[in-house]
Amino acid sequence: MDSKNSGKVYKVRNMKIDLVYLWVNGSDEKWLAKKNAALAKTGKPLAQSASSKNRWRDCDELKYSLRSVEKYASWVNHIYIVTDEQVPVWLDLNNPKISIIDHKQIIPNEILPLFHSNAIEVFLWKIPNLSEYFLYSTDDMFFGKEINPSFFFDENGNPIVILKERWRSFKNLDDYSQVNSRLFMINTARTIKYAYKKLSKKYHLAYKHSIEPIRRSYMEDNFKDLENDILLTTVTPFREVNNIQRIILPIFDNAKRRNTIVLNWRTSDKRIVYNNEKDDAFRKMYHTLLWFFATITGFIKYDCYDKQWRLLHFLKKYQPATFAINDFSPDKSIFELAADFFKDMFPNKSDFEI
Numbered sequence: 001m002d003s004k005n006s007g008k009v010y011k012v013r014n015m016k017i018d019l020v021y022l023w024v025n026g027s028d029e030k031w032l033a034k035k036n037a038a039l040a041k042t043g044k045p046l047a048q049s050a051s052s053k054n055r056w057r058d059c060d061e062l063k064y065s066l067r068s069v070e071k072y073a074s075w076v077n078h079i080y081i082v083t084d085e086q087v088p089v090w091l092d093l094n095n096p097k098i099s100i101i102d103h104k105q106i107i108p109n110e111i112l113p114l115f116h117s118n119a120i121e122v123f124l125w126k127i128p129n130l131s132e133y134f135l136y137s138t139d140d141m142f143f144g145k146e147i148n149p150s151f152f153f154d155e156n157g158n159p160i161v162i163l164k165e166r167w168r169s170f171k172n173l174d175d176y177s178q179v180n181s182r183l184f185m186i187n188t189a190r191t192i193k194y195a196y197k198k199l200s201k202k203y204h205l206a207y208k209h210s211i212e213p214i215r216r217s218y219m220e221d222n223f224k225d226l227e228n229d230i231l232l233t234t235v236t237p238f239r240e241v242n243n244i245q246r247i248i249l250p251i252f253d254n255a256k257r258r259n260t261i262v263l264n265w266r267t268s269d270k271r272i273v274y275n276n277e278k279d280d281a282f283r284k285m286y287h288t289l290l291w292f293f294a295t296i297t298g299f300i301k302y303d304c305y306d307k308q309w310r311l312l313h314f315l316k317k318y319q320p321a322t323f324a325i326n327d328f329s330p331d332k333s334i335f336e337l338a339a340d341f342f343k344d345m346f347p348n349k350s351d352f353e354i
Contacts, residue, residue: 015157016077017149017213018134019069020124022117023081023088025058031084034113038237046238059336061325062139063090063353067346072143076135079352080127082106082120084113092354101127111231116239118187121246122230125219133157137211140325144305147321151303152213159213159259161250162304162322163274166206167284168192183239191245194229199255203276204284207247208264209306209324214249215258222252263287264304267294271303312341 025031039046062081069076081091082101091098103112106126114120117138124136133153154160173193188207196202223230226248233242253259254276261274267290294300302320315323325338 015133015149015153016131017075017152018078018080018131019073019076020080020082020127020130020134020136021062021065021139022120023058023062023083023086023139025086025088027058028086031086034084035115038113038115042238046240058139060088060090062088063350064342064346065137065139065142066352067348067350068143070350070352071346072146075149077131078129080130082124082127090353092352095352098352099129111235113237114235115237116243118239118243118245119235119237122223122234124214125216125223130216132216134214134216135211136214138209138324141209141211142323142325143211144315144320144323151321152211154260157215159215159218159250159253160271161212161253161259161261162208162210162264163205163247163250163261164208164264165204165274165284165287167281168202168204170196170202173197183241184245186241187239187243187245188247190242191248192251194244195248195251195255199252201255201276202279203251203254204279205247205251205261205274207245208304209326210264210304211322212250215253218253218258219249222249225252262303264302264306265291265294266301266303267299268301312338315341 026035066079069079076097078097078099080099080101081088082103084103087093087100091100093100103114103120105128106123107114107120111119121136124130124134135152152160168189170193173196184207192203192205226244230244233240234244236243250259250261254261263272263274266272272287291300300318302318302323304322304324305314305318305320306324306326307314308326311325
């Protein structure tokens with residue numbers, strides 16, 4: 001490796017990279033009373049997926065996610081857990097590597113309380129002492145193998161963000177679907193159209209539940225660019241059909257040429273870079289056929305896996321770099337069903353536990 005490239009790799013490996021989680025204990029009586037009071041004030045119908053109990057269900061996923069950090073990403077500098085007046089009972093608050101951040105510390109009091117991630121996460125850049133470089137994760141996302149910082153940030157310190165291809169229609173930009181169980185997909189589709197209206201650029205993408213690298217200054221810059229629309233549409237107590245989905249942030253960064261978007265799978269050590277300027281139906285068809293062939297022949301590699309169908313089978317088969325439970329079952333938690341798997345994969349208490 002030449003000295004120039006060696007210096008760039010050294011820079012990535014020696015960044016201070018923090019990790020930020022959102023976490024909630026949906027069975028806490030004080031929090032439940034606050035949530036139910038807010039629900040009573042809404043005065044309008046919400047999608048079932050916006051108010052179902054499983055959205056706030058806590059099965060100690062965070063405990064095992066932190067174990068995955070300690071096992072596979074010990075280079076993480078500091079961990080911030082963003083909560084609403086709550087603390088996990090098993091968390092060691094004396095660990096100097098952990099900080100609890102209450103919503104009141106980063107979100108204006110007049111718009112609290114908030115009960116969905118779309119609204120909360122746009123304020124993460126306000127976390128006191130947060131590093132310029134950080135990873136954002138929900139509590140059901142995990143590291144699946146040893147990962148270096150260069151997995152998340154390039155040699156210039158810009159994020160490498162995992163998304164997935166999805167062909168989009170850019171007709172009827174102001175066509176609004178009704179609230180239903182597919183609220184997340186509606187939010188994403190509207191956000192893609194919103195980005196097109198703002199940027200005049202088409203992005204045939206969809207969100208992928210993955211640990212996301214972020215530059216704090218970029219997030220602040222995007223928030224200020226979009227602040228009026230975000231405060232009007234997205235900072236709502238519960239998920240609503242008009243919310244702008246977080247996919248807007250990496251899209252804006254990509255349009256400003258300050259990140260790289262990659263797909264969640266590959267067939268070699270080289271990642272598949274998404275380029276909206278070269279995006280067309282032929283490229284999408286080629287990638288679909290390549291994915292199918294690679295899956296059949298066993299050449300497929302996953303940087304992120306988040307599908308629920310036969311989740312444990314495919315986690316064991318593919319051993320992805322990162323993965324997410326993406327638990328939206330209205331019945332028993334998928335995490336509970338997978339308890340033995342997590343105990344086998346992360347059997348040892350971390351230094352973050354009492």
